[in-house]
Amino acid sequence: MSRKIQSRSLFIKKNSKDRGLKYCLTFLALFLGLTYGGIFLLPAVPNIPNVDSAPVYKVKINPNSSLSSIAGQLSEQGLSINQFTIQLGARSLFVGSKLKPGTYMLPVGGSLGKILLQIARGDRVRESIAIIPGMTIWQLRSVIDAHPALIHQTKGMSNKELLQALNLSYPSDEGLFLPDTYIFDPDELDLNIYRRSAQAMQKQLNQAWGQKASGLPLKTPYELLILSSIIEKETGRISDRDMISAVFENRLNNGMPLQTDPTVIYGIGPKFDGNLRKADLRKDTAYNTYMHKGLPPSPIAMPSKESILAAAHPAKSGALFFVAKGDGSSHFSQSLKEHESAVDRYQRKIAPRTGAN
Known part of the structure; x- marks a missing residue:
């Protein structure tokens, strides 16, 4: 009889444990269901957009922000869910340490879960600015000054002040910024673009x-x-870069003037109207390589990586002259006689003689 009572008691205890575990699991499932349901169903983004009436809401998260700081920033910028709920949602989705800084366009009416996952992915607004090979410093500064997504710290600075702000000690800021496309977050300082491109060039x-x-x-x-900047401005066809480099370096080695139009044009400055005249070639400036031997005092443009490599590795050639052929390529000559014949053919359109008179 005592064995039956003991067995019945064990059975009751076991059933009680099973029911208790069942109730705990049910409660946990209900809690998780309500939590995740709330995270992904309840709208967190206001229904009134704040950018140009587009169906998105713009928020910005600062760099090096903790989860609580991010929750505060989102709440302060208009999300319709409080800071505690934002933190709870991030931890529930295991993204509390994965939220990335930047500017985000959140879908109007979007749920907290959706926007937290978007921020964790880093799916943010990105801007870009392109430095084009051959661009001059005044062209570059105009492009950067006009970019609406930058904070214009350098606008109005002189070239000397820009160099000082970048801690660069060069006689000019021309040519110091490597051509490339630079990606940045909205509201970044324009000085950062100059700094990044200068470091890349160096x-x-x-x-x-x-x-x-x-x-x-x-x-x-x-x-x-x-020299790279001159090669950049003289190159009509990429495959000619190393030969153009050879011509200029052969001239430097032989003590000949470079006699290149782009340096003269640079000496004229932004007022150049596109028409290089004989009077310009006779005007004595530091950049007139018809009148002065050697290199000009500074670069004349932003050279590409390819032009820099061509200047460092010229073709093995004795060429001293080149003339544009009209199709983007150039004809290279080792003698003045050959060069004059090429000028007649490609520039003056004079057919070469086929025999003696």
Whole structure:
């Protein structure tokens, strides 16, 4: 009889434990269901957009923000859910440490879960600015000054002040910024674009200088940069870069003037109207390479990586002259006689003689 009572008691205890576990699991499932249901069903983004009447809501999260700080920023910028709920939602989705800074366009009426996952993915607004090979410093500054997504800290600075702000010690700010497309977050300082592109140029220039061919008539990386900018402006076809480099370096080695129009044009400045006249070639400026031997005092444009590499590795050629053929390519000559014949053919459109008179 006692065995039956003991067995019945164990059975009751076991059933009680099972029921208790069942109730706990049911409560947990109900809690998770309500939590996740609330996270993904209840709208967190206001129904009134705050950017140009588009169906999105713009918010910004600052760099190096903690979860509580992010929750506060989102709440302050108009999300219709309080800070505690935002933190609870982020932890429930295991994204509390994955939320990324930046500017986000959130869908109007979007749920808390949806926007937290968007922020965790870093699906944010990105802006870009392109520095085009051959662009001059005044063209670059105009483009950066006009970009609406930048904070214009450098607008109105002189070129010397810009160099000082970047801690650069060069005679000019021309040519110092590597052509590329630079991606940034809205409301970034424009000085950061200059800094990033200057650092990229310095890295590219130092690398090319360290691997340059032997025997170049260049004394410093800055002279390499100057020559690269001339090659950039003279190149009509990419495949001609190393030959154009060879012509200029052969001329430097032989003590000949470079005699290149782009340097003269740069000396005229932004007022150049597109028509280079004979009077311009006779005007004495530091950039007139018809009148002065050697390199001009500064770069004349922003050279591409390819032009820098061409300046560091010219073609093995004795060419001293080149003339545009009219199709983007150039004809290269080792003698003045050959060059004049090429000028007659490609520029003056004079057919070459086939025999003696």
